[in-house]
Amino acid sequence: MRFGGCQHRHMSNLEVIELPVLEPEAVPCCTPLTEAPLSEEDSVTMAAMFKALSDPVRLRLFSRVASHEGGEACVCDIQDVGVSQPTVSHHLKKLREAGLLTSERRGTWVYYRVAPNTLAAMATMLTAATR
Amino acid sequence: MRFGGCQHRHMSNLEVIELPVLEPEAVPCCTPLTEAPLSEEDSVTMAAMFKALSDPVRLRLFSRVASHEGGEACVCDIQDVGVSQPTVSHHLKKLREAGLLTSERRGTWVYYRVAPNTLAAMATMLTAATR
DNA sequence: ACAACGCATCGACAAACGTCGAAACAGGAG
DNA sequence: CTCCTGTTTCGACGTTTGTCGATGCGTTGT
Numbered sequence: 083m084r085f086g087g088c089q090h091r092h093m094s095n096l097e098v099i100e101l102p103v104l105e106p107e108a109v110p111c112c113t114p115l116t117e118a119p120l121s122e123e124d125s126v127t128m129a130a131m132f133k134a135l136s137d138p139v140r141l142r143l144f145s146r147v148a149s150h151e152g153g154e155a156c157v158c159d160i161q162d163v164g165v166s167q168p169t170v171s172h173h174l175k176k177l178r179e180a181g182l183l184t185s186e187r188r189g190t191w192v193y194y195r196v197a198p199n200t201l202a203a204m205a206t207m208l209t210a211a212t213r
Numbered sequence: 214m215r216f217g218g219c220q221h222r223h224m225s226n227l228e229v230i231e232l233p234v235l236e237p238e239a240v241p242c243c244t245p246l247t248e249a250p251l252s253e254e255d256s257v258t259m260a261a262m263f264k265a266l267s268d269p270v271r272l273r274l275f276s277r278v279a280s281h282e283g284g285e286a287c288v289c290d291i292q293d294v295g296v297s298q299p300t301v302s303h304h305l306k307k308l309r310e311a312g313l314l315t316s317e318r319r320g321t322w323v324y325y326r327v328a329p330n331t332l333a334a335m336a337t338m339l340t341a342a343t344r
Numbered sequence: 345a346c347a348a349c350g351c352a353t354c355g356a357c358a359a360a361c362g363t364c365g366a367a368a369c370a371g372g373a374g
Numbered sequence: 375c376t377c378c379t380g381t382t383t384c385g386a387c388g389t390t391t392g393t394c395g396a397t398g399c400g401t402t403g404t
Contacts, residue, residue, distance in 0.1 A: 085295065085299075090242055094353070110386080114281045115275065115276045115279045115280065116280050117280060117341060118276075118280050119273065119276045119277045119280050120272060120273050120276040122269070122273065122295070125269040125270075125272045125276070125336040126269045127275045129265075129266065129267055129271070129272045130268040131270075132263050132264075132266040132267040132272070133263075133264075134268035135259075135263040136261075136264035136267040137260055137361090137362075138253070138256040138257045138371055139362085140260075141251060141256045141259055141260045142250065142251050142253065142256045143264070143333075144246065145246045145249075145250045145251040145256070146250045147323075148246045148247045149246065149247050149249050149250050151253075155263040156380090157380075157381065158379095158380065158381090161381095163224055163361085165254070165363070165364090166365080167362070167380090167381080167382095168349060168363085168366095168381090168382075168383080168384095169362070169363055169364070171381060171382055171383085172362080172363085172379095172382090172383090173362085173384080174381095174382095175383095179254055187370085187371095187381090188373080189371065189372075190370080190372065190379070190380055190381085191380065191381085192381060192382090196247075197303060199338055204339050205336060205339040207341045208332055208335050208336040208340075209336040209339075209340055253358090266390090268392075270392085282385095282387080287350090287351095288350075288351060289350070289351090292351095296392085296393070296394090297393070297394060298351075298352095298390070298392070299351090299352080299353080299354095299393085299394070299395080299396090299397080300393055301351090302351060302352055302353080303352090303353090303393085304354095304392085305351095306352080306353095316401085318351090320401065320402080321349070321350055321351090321400085321401050321402065322350065322351085322401095323350075323351060323352090345400090346400080346403100346404085347402105347404080348393085348401100348402085348403080348404095349400105349401085349402080349403100349404090350399105350401085350402100351398105351399085351400085351401105352397105352398080352399075352400100353396105353397080353398070353399090354395105354396085354397075354398090355394100355395095355396090355397105356393100356394085356395095357392105357393085357394090358391100358392095358393090359391080359392085359393100360389105360390080360391070361380085361388105361389080361390070361391080362387105362388095362389080362390090362402095363386100363387085363389100364385100364386085364387085364390090364401105365384105365385095365386095366383105366384085366385090366386105367382105367383080367385100368381105368383070369380105369382070369383085370375100370379100370381080371378100371379085371381105372378085372379085372380105372381085372385105373376100373377085373378080373379100373380080373402080374375105374376085374378100374385075374395085
């Protein structure tokens with residue numbers, strides 16, 4: 083099959099090779115935005131997380147990973163978002179560096195998952211701020 | 214008093230003049246990011262909201278407004294964030310255009326408040342995504 | 345009327361960003 | 375080993391962004 087590509091549903095029991103991820107267990111901060119003004123240091127940390135989701139393509143890629151069955155998706159499953167494949171890879175790297183996604187290679191494919199900690203921090207800042 | 218500036222705690226009962234605000238009652242979207250992949254249109258809308266908080270200075274300004282007593286703050290109360298006054302004004306405009314803040318002029322001063330709707334949309338996307 | 349203050353706008357500039365094609369890298373299949 | 379496929383990295387390019395000083399506008403007080 084030449085063009086059949088990506089007929090694979092999360093196959094388990096394969097050798098797992100970790101790819102370099104910046105911060106494995108980093109839960110950055112924070113208190114809700116309404117409670118107290120952000121410190122200069124925390125603002126830099128949190129702004130970087132928001133910046134990761136501040137691009138439409140990146141946001142779509144992230145939502146595709148987050149909503150994918152099994153909680154993970156390989157690049158080939160989500161890469162048709164209207165930009166070239168190198169650009170997709172570039173955006174996934176940004177999401178990884180921001181601590182929003184993790185990735186691991188299994189054979190030929192690279193699978194991305196949502197890193198829950200960072201998302202939780204962002205949610206904490208916003209939810210309590212909704213009054 | 215020459216340098217006493219900004220000794221004013223939310224004085225009520227003053228004539229209120231509305232400044233131009235882009236979207237008064239616009240609640241953009243959305244479903245949580247884990248539920249379904251974002252449409253291309255929604256991704257543009259939501260990315261713009263995240264982008265508004267993607268700068269450290271802007272995030273600090275927003276948190277200062279959000280955490281200020283009375284739920285509002287005038288520019289002079291929050292403008293010492295390490296950048297020039299025109300830059301502060303520029304960032305506040307960005308936050309206004311993104312639907313995150315509203316502003317109104319009362320006498321000499323301009324007061325900013327948090328617009329709850331937009332924040333709620335962002336929180337909705339993130340909270341349910343924390344699993 | 346005039347000066348002083350608070351805030352917004354304008355124009356300019358360097359840095360950062362999103363995008364692409366070309367090339368490199370990694371695994372699997374023949 | 376060699377080809378093919380999936381993914382990342384590399385340069386390059388045009389656009390956007392954050393920042394500033396100078397200027398303008400509206401209000402207050404003298």
